Amino acid sequence: MNIAAPVKREMHVVHSRGDKVFRGIVSAGALTSLVLLGLIGVFLLARGIEVFSTSGFKFLTGSNWVAGSEDGVIPNDFSIGPMIVVTAIVSLIAMLFAVPMSMAGALYLEFYAPQKVRRVLIALLDLAAAIPSLIFGLWGVQVFTSFGERWAYFLSDRLGWFPLFNTISDNFGRSPFVAGCVLASLVVPITTSVAREVYSRTPRELVDTCFALGGTKWGAIRTVVIPFGKSGVVGGAMLGLGRALGETIAVYLLLNINFRYTFKILESEGGNVASLIATKFGEATPDEIKALVAAGFVLFILTLTVNMIASSIVTRSTKGAAA
Amino acid sequence: MEKVDTSVRSEQKGTPMTDTTSNTAVLDTEFAGLETRDAHAWFGDHHALAGVSLQFPARSVTGLIGPSGCGKSTYLRLLNRMHEFIPSAAMAGEVRLHGQDIYAREVDPAAMRLKIGMVFQKPNPFPAMTIRENVLSGLKLAHIKVDDDEALMEKCLTRAGLWKEVKDRLDASGGSLSGGQQQRLCIARSLAVEPEVLLMDEPCSALDPGSTLRIEETIKELAEKITVVIVTHNMQQASRVSDYCAFFLTDGGPGYLVEADKTRTMFTTPNDSRTADYVQGKFG
Numbered sequence: 001m002n003i004a005a006p007v008k009r010e011m012h013v014v015h016s017r018g019d020k021v022f023r024g025i026v027s028a029g030a031l032t033s034l035v036l037l038g039l040i041g042v043f044l045l046a047r048g049i050e051v052f053s054t055s056g057f058k059f060l061t062g063s064n065w066v067a068g069s070e071d072g073v074i075p076n077d078f079s080i081g082p083m084i085v086v087t088a089i090v091s092l093i094a095m096l097f098a099v100p101m102s103m104a105g106a107l108y109l110e111f112y113a114p115q116k117v118r119r120v121l122i123a124l125l126d127l128a129a130a131i132p133s134l135i136f137g138l139w140g141v142q143v144f145t146s147f148g149e150r151w152a153y154f155l156s157d158r159l160g161w162f163p164l165f166n167t168i169s170d171n172f173g174r175s176p177f178v179a180g181c182v183l184a185s186l187v188v189p190i191t192t193s194v195a196r197e198v199y200s201r202t203p204r205e206l207v208d209t210c211f212a213l214g215g216t217k218w219g220a221i222r223t224v225v226i227p228f229g230k231s232g233v234v235g236g237a238m239l240g241l242g243r244a245l246g247e248t249i250a251v252y253l254l255l256n257i258n259f260r261y262t263f264k265i266l267e268s269e270g271g272n273v274a275s276l277i278a279t280k281f282g283e284a285t286p287d288e289i290k291a292l293v294a295a296g297f298v299l300f301i302l303t304l305t306v307n308m309i310a311s312s313i314v315t316r317s318t319k320g321a322a323a
Numbered sequence: 324m325e326k327v328d329t330s331v332r333s334e335q336k337g338t339p340m341t342d343t344t345s346n347t348a349v350l351d352t353e354f355a356g357l358e359t360r361d362a363h364a365w366f367g368d369h370h371a372l373a374g375v376s377l378q379f380p381a382r383s384v385t386g387l388i389g390p391s392g393c394g395k396s397t398y399l400r401l402l403n404r405m406h407e408f409i410p411s412a413a414m415a416g417e418v419r420l421h422g423q424d425i426y427a428r429e430v431d432p433a434a435m436r437l438k439i440g441m442v443f444q445k446p447n448p449f450p451a452m453t454i455r456e457n458v459l460s461g462l463k464l465a466h467i468k469v470d471d472d473e474a475l476m477e478k479c480l481t482r483a484g485l486w487k488e489v490k491d492r493l494d495a496s497g498g499s500l501s502g503g504q505q506q507r508l509c510i511a512r513s514l515a516v517e518p519e520v521l522l523m524d525e526p527c528s529a530l531d532p533g534s535t536l537r538i539e540e541t542i543k544e545l546a547e548k549i550t551v552v553i554v555t556h557n558m559q560q561a562s563r564v565s566d567y568c569a570f571f572l573t574d575g576g577p578g579y580l581v582e583a584d585k586t587r588t589m590f591t592t593p594n595d596s597r598t599a600d601y602v603q604g605k606f607g
Contacts, residue, residue, distance in 0.1 A: 115410065205447045208405060209509075214437035214516055215464030223464055227451040 048294025067288040078291035087272035091244040093180025106195035129189035137250030140182035148178035152266040179254040187240035194236025198229040238310030248274035355381035355550040362416035373577035384551040386565030390607035393571040394578025403439040440518035446505035448497030455493040461516040483511035484541040503534020523553040
């Protein structure tokens with residue numbers, strides 16, 4: 001006897017018209033933002049490609065920014081090496097201060113603050129995240145610089161033998177150190193808020209277990225909460241880093257553009273990629289604009305990469321793989 | 324058969340026992356040193372538990388039974404001050420260990436919990452730790468130094484009935500074990516700090532029947548050395564594993580202790596008709 005093998009049936013789903021319309025709207029929304037991002041990248045690359053092809057790798061490493069004359073007597077020479085270095089240095093200083101501060105703040109909010117204080121502080125934190133960076137920049141110039149200078153003087157005085165803290169002049173204002181501190185205060189609200197969110201998801205029974213084993217609150221935090229939140233906090237720090245890397249106006253107010261590799265973080269030295277673009281754009285020659293757009297492309301790739309790494313880490317940690 | 328003092332049970336049905344001196348249910352002549360006197364518990368304004376006075380017999384298993392919401396888990400968490408971690412939780416009365424009120428101002432709760440350990444409903448080994456680290460985690464948490472932690476680890480895993488299954492993979496993650504094995508790992512972890520009393524909050528409710536039986540065997544073996552108090556919803560489990568039972572009930576208000584006695588008595592000839600109805604499955 002020959003029995004026909006069972007044929008797998010297709011499973012049809014009938015979408016109602018409302019369903020289709022809604023599906024269209026949300027897909028369009030999702031696609032638009034992706035397309036927009038792609039177009040920005042393409043635009044930056046298209047405008048800047050000429051600079052990349054003439055300068056090549058030197059655009060990223062050189063330390064000259066000369067807008068040539070129209071007759072070609074003075075040749076164009078554009079490169080952003082020191083800007084990239086300062087971008088990295090300022091952002092790293094910011095993270096160095098911001099990450100421990102956010103972890104401490106988040107742990108306090110989640111495990112130590114009384115209910116009422118906690119609610120108020122969380123609301124304030126969310127507000128702080130919405131303050132324009134211009135305000136932070138102004139505060140940095142007007143208020144913080146005088147403190148920062150004193151800290152920088154202290155570091156240079158005590159740890160001057162260490163190359164990074166070495167200084168030649170006694171001019172401690174407008175330094176990457178001061179700018180980094182201001183950027184730290186700028187990213188702390190975001191990183192704290194992410195860290196608090198992850199810490200709050202620590203399974204209650206794990207914390208209880210630590211207590212049941214005769215542990216203290218600090219013991220429970222050390223044993224369970226911090227390991228559980230590790231990847232989430234790293235993800236949050238990367239989001240903050242993304243913001244610090246692209247920060248324009250605060251750095252524009254705090255640092256002078258200075259095309260020189262010095263690696264002396266306590267001295268006036270300057271400018272990150274974003275503030276370079278902001279400074280030069282207004283009075284740029286047509287060729288210079290192309291170079292600035294190329295610099296913009298570099299920044300675009302840099303922040304996009306950092307943010308992508310950040311979101312993948314955050315996704316992984318929220319999937320419960322936080323261990 | 325030793326005689327159980329049953330003279331001090333609640334006389335009136337439905338009346339929470341409040342009198343500390345006359346209503347203490349003495350379960351056994353050999354007393355573990357753990358007792359509650361007129362214990363009450365609240366969550367905010369909600370009075371969850373009223374007037375429970377009970378003494379726990381040494382080296383035996385006491386089952387806390389009763390329908391959902393009767394306050395037996397709350398009572399268990401009162402016994403080692405886990406209750407207070409719930410915001411707005413409050414208590415009244417006394418919980419005494421060897422005569423010392425553990426809620427007294429001078430008592431360090433962390434040190435007290437070394438003596439009164441707890442195993443939770445869901446198996447919860449520390450996810451970032453290996454099996455070995457899990458067993459020894461309590462020592463680290465409480466800053467206890469031991470001479471031979473390998474020997475201690477083996478002893479605890481053996482007592483928890485897990486040694487043979489994991490001895491070749493002590494450095495594997497605790498999460499790689501099955502649910503039942505994880506729960507036995509959690510028991511081993513609690514044993515490492517050498518508690519006198521082990522509280523268990525429905526330790527088998529998340530496990531399959533086979534794992535449940537293994538845990539029950541483990542519990543019975545543990546009771547040769549330490550005192551176990553176990554909350555269970557499962558009447559068969561209570562009859563299999565416990566030597567004594569305490570029956571809790573609520574009439575819509577706060578939960579209270581109806582009676583406590585030897586498990587066999589509770590399941591055959593309880594004093595209170597509600598106990599008989601409950602253990603026979605007529606309600607709950």
